[in-house]
Amino acid sequence: MPYKVLIVEDQEMPRQLFEIFVKSDTRFAHVASIGNAELAIDFCSHGRVDLVLMDVMTELGSSGLDAAEAIKKKYPQVRVIIVTSMPEASWLKRAREIGVDSFWYKEAQKEPILSVMARTMAGEHIYPDEPPAVQIGYTTSRDFSERELEILRELITGDSNGEIGARLGISANTVKYHVQNMLDKTGMHTRTELAAVARSLGIVIKS
Numbered sequence: 001m002p003y004k005v006l007i008v009e010d011q012e013m014p015r016q017l018f019e020i021f022v023k024s025d026t027r028f029a030h031v032a033s034i035g036n037a038e039l040a041i042d043f044c045s046h047g048r049v050d051l052v053l054m055d056v057m058t059e060l061g062s063s064g065l066d067a068a069e070a071i072k073k074k075y076p077q078v079r080v081i082i083v084t085s086m087p088e089a090s091w092l093k094r095a096r097e098i099g100v101d102s103f104w105y106k107e108a109q110k111e112p113i114l115s116v117m118a119r120t121m122a123g124e125h126i127y128p129d130e131p132p133a134v135q136i137g138y139t140t141s142r143d144f145s146e147r148e149l150e151i152l153r154e155l156i157t158g159d160s161n162g163e164i165g166a167r168l169g170i171s172a173n174t175v176k177y178h179v180q181n182m183l184d185k186t187g188m189h190t191r192t193e194l195a196a197v198a199r200s201l202g203i204v205i206k207s
Contacts, residue, residue, distance in 0.1 A: 002029040003121050006043055008054035008064060009083070010035035014106060018053055018083075018113070025114050027121075035059040037067035044075045051121060053113075056084045056091055057205075065091060069098040079120050083113070086202030087131040087141055089149055095127075102126040134201050137186030141203045144182065151178045153204040155195040 005028050009015040015033050022030045031049055034040060037058040043049055052071065054064040068080045082095050085106040095103050102120040104113055105128060116126045133140040144152065154164040161172040161179070168175070179191050188194045198204050 002027055003050040003117075004029050004031045004048065005117070006031050006040060006049045006052045007033040008035070008037050008040045008052060008058060008067070009033065010055065010057075010059045014055075014083075014085075021114055022053075027118060028114075037062040037064040040067050041070045041074065044071050044078045049075075049078055051079045051081065051117060053081050053083055053117075056082060056086065056088075065094055065098065065100075068095070068100050072099040081113075081116060081120055081126075086205060087134050088202055088205045089131050089141075089146075090153070092127070092131055103128065105132055107132070134203055136197060136201060136203060137188050139185045141201075143185055144203075148178050148182055149204060151175055152182060152195065152198050153206055155179065155191055156199045156204060156206050158192075158195075 005022050007015060007018045007022070007030070009018060019030055019033060022028045032043065034043065035058060037054055040052055040054060044052065054068060056064040058064055064082060068082060071078055071080055079101045081102040081104055082100050083104045083106055084091065092103060102116055102125055104116050111126070119126055131141070133142045150168060151164060154167060161175040165172045165175045182194055183189070186194060188197065
C-alpha cells in the first residue's frame with residue numbers, strides 16, 4: 001500500500017510540483033492538496049494521511065509549524081515534513097522542538113524531496129545543518145549572530161530600541177550596539193532599510 005500524502009501549500013507553482021513528484025512515485029499516493037495549514041489537523045483523522053508536506057506560511061496567516069505541533073500531539077503516527085523557501089532560522093529550531101520529522105528547503109536542499117519523503121517514512125529525521133545563506137548587503141545571513149538575528153526579528157515591528165530591549169530583557173543601548181553592528185556588516189544606512197530588506201529576503205519573519 002502506498003503512503004497517503006497530504007500537501008499543504010498555498011502557492012500554485014510549488015503545490016503543482018509537489019503533486020507531480022508524489023504522483024510520479026508508486027511508493028506514495030496523493031490524497032489532497034490544501035492551502036490552509038489549520039485544515040490539515042482534521043485531515044489527519046481516521047487514518048486518511050500517512051505523511052504531510054507542509055509549508056510554514058499558508059493561507060489566512062495559518063502557521064504550518066503550529067499545525068505540525070498539533071498534528072504530532074494528536075496523531076503521532078503521522079509523519080510531517082516542513083517545506084519552506086524562507087531562511088528564517090527560528091523555524092528550523094522550533095521544528096525540532098515540536099517533533100517535526102524532517103525539514104526541507106525548497107530551493108537550497110541538495111537531496112530530492114522524494115528521497116527525503118522515503119527516508120522519513122522509514123523512520124529517519126532529515127534536517128539541514130543550518131538555514132541557507134542569503135546575501136544581504138555586503139554580507140550573508142550566516143554572518144549574523146543569534147542575538148543579532150533575535151534583534152533583527154524585532155526590528156521589523158518598527159518598535160524603539162527601548163521597547164525591543166524590554167521584550168528581550170536587555171538594555172536599549174545593547175540593542176543599539178547590535179543594530180549598528182548589523183548596519184556596519186551590511187553597509188546599509190538605516191535600521192528601517194535593514195529591517196525591510198531582511199524581511200523581504202525571509203531572513204527574519206515575526207510570527
